[in-house]
Amino acid sequence: MKNLITLLLLLPTLSFSQHEEMIKKIYDETLTDGHVYENLRVLCKDIGNRLSGSPEAAAAVEYTRQLMESYGFDTVYLQPVMVPHWVRGKKEVVRAINSEKHGTFEMNALALGNSVGTGSDGILAEVIEVSGIDEVNELGKKVEGKIVFYNGEMDPTIINTFGAYGGAVIQRSSGASEAAKFGAKAIIIRSVTNRQDDIPHTGSLRYKPLINQIPAVAISTNDADKLSQVLKEQKLKVYIETHCKQLPDVLSYNVIGELRGSEFPDEIIAVGGHLDSWDVGEGAHDDGAGCMQAIEAVRLFKALGITPKRTLRAVMWMNEENGLRGGREYARVAKEKNEKHIAALESDSGGFQPLGFSMSGTDEQKDQVKKWRDYFTPYRVWDFTQNGGGADIGPLSPQGTLLIGLRPSTQRYFIYHHTPADVFEVVDQRELELGAASMGAMMYLLDQEGLK
Amino acid sequence: MKNLITLLLLLPTLSFSQHEEMIKKIYDETLTDGHVYENLRVLCKDIGNRLSGSPEAAAAVEYTRQLMESYGFDTVYLQPVMVPHWVRGKKEVVRAINSEKHGTFEMNALALGNSVGTGSDGILAEVIEVSGIDEVNELGKKVEGKIVFYNGEMDPTIINTFGAYGGAVIQRSSGASEAAKFGAKAIIIRSVTNRQDDIPHTGSLRYKPLINQIPAVAISTNDADKLSQVLKEQKLKVYIETHCKQLPDVLSYNVIGELRGSEFPDEIIAVGGHLDSWDVGEGAHDDGAGCMQAIEAVRLFKALGITPKRTLRAVMWMNEENGLRGGREYARVAKEKNEKHIAALESDSGGFQPLGFSMSGTDEQKDQVKKWRDYFTPYRVWDFTQNGGGADIGPLSPQGTLLIGLRPSTQRYFIYHHTPADVFEVVDQRELELGAASMGAMMYLLDQEGLK
Numbered sequence: 001m002k003n004l005i006t007l008l009l010l011l012p013t014l015s016f017s018q019h020e021e022m023i024k025k026i027y028d029e030t031l032t033d034g035h036v037y038e039n040l041r042v043l044c045k046d047i048g049n050r051l052s053g054s055p056e057a058a059a060a061v062e063y064t065r066q067l068m069e070s071y072g073f074d075t076v077y078l079q080p081v082m083v084p085h086w087v088r089g090k091k092e093v094v095r096a097i098n099s100e101k102h103g104t105f106e107m108n109a110l111a112l113g114n115s116v117g118t119g120s121d122g123i124l125a126e127v128i129e130v131s132g133i134d135e136v137n138e139l140g141k142k143v144e145g146k147i148v149f150y151n152g153e154m155d156p157t158i159i160n161t162f163g164a165y166g167g168a169v170i171q172r173s174s175g176a177s178e179a180a181k182f183g184a185k186a187i188i189i190r191s192v193t194n195r196q197d198d199i200p201h202t203g204s205l206r207y208k209p210l211i212n213q214i215p216a217v218a219i220s221t222n223d224a225d226k227l228s229q230v231l232k233e234q235k236l237k238v239y240i241e242t243h244c245k246q247l248p249d250v251l252s253y254n255v256i257g258e259l260r261g262s263e264f265p266d267e268i269i270a271v272g273g274h275l276d277s278w279d280v281g282e283g284a285h286d287d288g289a290g291c292m293q294a295i296e297a298v299r300l301f302k303a304l305g306i307t308p309k310r311t312l313r314a315v316m317w318m319n320e321e322n323g324l325r326g327g328r329e330y331a332r333v334a335k336e337k338n339e340k341h342i343a344a345l346e347s348d349s350g351g352f353q354p355l356g357f358s359m360s361g362t363d364e365q366k367d368q369v370k371k372w373r374d375y376f377t378p379y380r381v382w383d384f385t386q387n388g389g390g391a392d393i394g395p396l397s398p399q400g401t402l403l404i405g406l407r408p409s410t411q412r413y414f415i416y417h418h419t420p421a422d423v424f425e426v427v428d429q430r431e432l433e434l435g436a437a438s439m440g441a442m443m444y445l446l447d448q449e450g451l452k
Numbered sequence: 453m454k455n456l457i458t459l460l461l462l463l464p465t466l467s468f469s470q471h472e473e474m475i476k477k478i479y480d481e482t483l484t485d486g487h488v489y490e491n492l493r494v495l496c497k498d499i500g501n502r503l504s505g506s507p508e509a510a511a512a513v514e515y516t517r518q519l520m521e522s523y524g525f526d527t528v529y530l531q532p533v534m535v536p537h538w539v540r541g542k543k544e545v546v547r548a549i550n551s552e553k554h555g556t557f558e559m560n561a562l563a564l565g566n567s568v569g570t571g572s573d574g575i576l577a578e579v580i581e582v583s584g585i586d587e588v589n590e591l592g593k594k595v596e597g598k599i600v601f602y603n604g605e606m607d608p609t610i611i612n613t614f615g616a617y618g619g620a621v622i623q624r625s626s627g628a629s630e631a632a633k634f635g636a637k638a639i640i641i642r643s644v645t646n647r648q649d650d651i652p653h654t655g656s657l658r659y660k661p662l663i664n665q666i667p668a669v670a671i672s673t674n675d676a677d678k679l680s681q682v683l684k685e686q687k688l689k690v691y692i693e694t695h696c697k698q699l700p701d702v703l704s705y706n707v708i709g710e711l712r713g714s715e716f717p718d719e720i721i722a723v724g725g726h727l728d729s730w731d732v733g734e735g736a737h738d739d740g741a742g743c744m745q746a747i748e749a750v751r752l753f754k755a756l757g758i759t760p761k762r763t764l765r766a767v768m769w770m771n772e773e774n775g776l777r778g779g780r781e782y783a784r785v786a787k788e789k790n791e792k793h794i795a796a797l798e799s800d801s802g803g804f805q806p807l808g809f810s811m812s813g814t815d816e817q818k819d820q821v822k823k824w825r826d827y828f829t830p831y832r833v834w835d836f837t838q839n840g841g842g843a844d845i846g847p848l849s850p851q852g853t854l855l856i857g858l859r860p861s862t863q864r865y866f867i868y869h870h871t872p873a874d875v876f877e878v879v880d881q882r883e884l885e886l887g888a889a890s891m892g893a894m895m896y897l898l899d900q901e902g903l904k
Binding site: 027028031032156157159161194195353355378379380382383409411412415428429430431434 | 479480483484608609611613646647805807830831832834835861863864867880881882883886
């Protein structure tokens with residue numbers, strides 16, 4: 001059988017039905033003998049969360065290196081990259097002081113990634129609520145000496161929740177510097193999620209140059225509602241204590257596993273996810289799922305005895321969460337070595353049921369891939385209309401690489417995103433497998449057909 | 453605004469963009485101020501599971517009656533129907549006796565619905581494993597005096613898990629009589645699920661007339677694998693004790709809430725789910741979700757001030773799980789009263805993200821609905837290709853009614869189906885809401901456009 005498949009693959013072009021048959025084998029293999037779910041279990045349960053620079057991130061590098069070697073990939077290697085090393089330190093305190101109705105109460109909080117800490121002295125100040133950055137700019141000097149509470153919500157009417165996230169996340173990424181420029185002492189943000197619960201969501205902020213760096217924390221949506229209610233009734237002081245800090249950069253790695261192409265070895269097709277995660281939960285959906293799916297997508301070629309025409313690479317990018325150093329370094333090295341990436345796929349939207357692929361590239365490239373849609377509709381993967389690729393593959397764009405993002409269902413992603421709740425148990429095995437097989441099938445078509 | 457909407461709706465035909473706008477309002481209302489999730493919480497948490505004939509089923513009847521009255525539906529009434537009253541009784545025992553490797557061990561088990569019990573004496577007999585009914589027929593008298601263990605699995609390569617369920621469920625529904633006709637004493641089945649875990653799945657069986665009724669239990673997939681492994685190594689006796697029994701039929705009700713049509717009141721469009729559930733878990737996905745979505749679909753018309761042209765009915769059918777008496781009685785009464793149901797929608801595939809609608813009707817009817825697909829694709833509801841409606845609406849088919857089934861993602865359904873794990877917490881709010889809004893939008897189009 002293996003010989004027959006190899007023979008078929010040596011023919012110059014294959015018919016629709018031959019591709020169709022091979023794609024069914026790809027899905028069947030993943031759904032019956034797939035490794036992706038068990039591999040994710042090991043990453044989540046044995047290693048756990050793995051922020052850039054942490055010992056667990058180093059363990060994840062070694063685990064995925066060994067895993068790809070165990071599958072007999074032609075080459076498995078580490079690509080060095082210096083990464084930021086932010087640590088959370090002792091548990092955060094965010095405490096409302098002497099409210100009339102609730103007395104002094106604690107809020108469920110997480111410091112934002114990259115944030116400076118308050119240190120042991122903490123910060124005690126009056127809180128002023130705003131709906132977003134525009135309101136801070138209107139208030140100007142009125143926020144001086146205060147803690148600014150950004151209470152902007154994700155818009156529930158946007159069906160693709162990533163769109164709603166995009167609208168709300170700016171208070172997390174830019175809120176600190178925007179408040180600091182008017183003399184605010186710290187910021188609290190409403191967690192960027194569409195779920196009403198007690199779980200705080202971390203995520204990175206970026207300080208603007210030349211502006212005072214002030215501490216920033218996220219509180220749960222339930223706490224945000226409570227705080228907002230209290231502020232409608234009275235003035236309130238909040239005490240914040242965080243012990244996070246930025247340490248010197250650390251040497252880390254992108255992990256790369258390669259199957260060498262038999263006909264066009266210089267044409268590279270990369271598939272990957274980011275290996276780092278936030279330092280809470282287990283980074284299961286974000287993005288252990290994508291990493292394990294990428295390895296599975298390449299493993300499928302070995303398991304089914306498909307000799308790729310082009311060079312396939314599974315890439316575990318390091319440091320997507322708070323720096324994107326891995327993605328940038330990968331693209332820099334590719335350019336330096338004059339490598340030709342015809343396409344790069346990323347899965348970084350969770351291990352949910354795949355519904356489509358998004359793309360960023362020329363119209364010609366995109367049209368070619370859109371013609372393959374019929375191969376995917378039997379697997380309920382139908383949406384080829386969205387734009388975009390993925391954060392880690394973005395830096396390849398100037399090299400003319402077609403960027404492709406796996407697009408799973410987005411409805412549950414922001415329940416877990418950047419929280420202690422993003423654990424192995426909230427990933428569904430079949431949904432994860434369908435995503436891996438979809439990436440494998442896309443790799444297969446890119447490999448067989450190439451891109452004009 | 454309400455007046456403007458009413459005015460628009462009085463125009464004889466509305467343009468695509470006017471419908472598009474109203475459908476956006478329907479989705480927006482559900483996603484921002486929807487009641488469906490909270491209503492499901494009450495049904496699951498305050499009432500709980502509700503097998504036909506149980507006090508909880510009576511509570512669910514009263515709850516949904518009150519709920520629809522609270523929304524000001526024009527008419528809310530109960531339609532009497534006699535239902536079976538099966539009770540599980542004391543916890544099942546399924547115990548392997550004196551195995552060489554594991555000694556005597558218990559298995560996680562649930563009696564199958566409608567099954568007779570063993571009583572306190574239990575049944576102790578040698579176990580013989582089969583892959584399905586065909587094998588029982590081959591074995592014939594060799595199963596006499598034994599417990600037949602059906603270990604057929606759901607096919608993981610079938611993408612729509614309902615297809616795989618259909619292939620495997622026959623051992624549950626017919627396995628007992630097929631084994632009994634050759635003198636088997638009892639049957640054990642592998643739970644009909646695609647998940648490997650410790651949770652047993654119940655569900656109904658049907659005894660064939662004139663064949664000895666023997667006890668039937670389902671064990672978890674982990675236990676099925678363990679039992680199968682032991683049987684490869686040795687002969688084994690298993691002890692089964694169940695206390696389930698069929699009591700006399702009980703008076704129960706379909707619950708019906710109606711908005712009277714302003715232009716064509718004699719044309720009825722029904723939307724519903726089944727109110728009964730199995731007697732374990734909370735019947736959250738099966739089918740509390742569908743019931744609460746149906747009520748929400750009609751509530752949306754009130755909330756948005758849409759006066760329906762046709763008569764809309766939310767129907768909570770009773771006894772889908774072990775008799776279908778409610779669905780049959782509803783259709784019988786409709787025929788008796790000469791009612792004209794132009795369409796009936798059912799949601800009975802769980803409260804997961806909606807991906808499409810299936811249909812059963814004439815090609816003309818189906819083609820008309822398929823033309824509305826573009827209204828739904830912005831909400832990721834795209835698959836209008838599948839056939840079928842729903843169990844409870846099936847009996848309306850001979851009356852020329854177009855049957856429509858909401859088709860959500862099927863990947864997670866059989867994790868929870870008929871188990872203690874089917875609880876409120878495993879339903880996602882947004883996925884549930886999107887399903888309710890999709891049903892509301894479909895009702896809206898059926899109401900506005902009618903069916904030729």
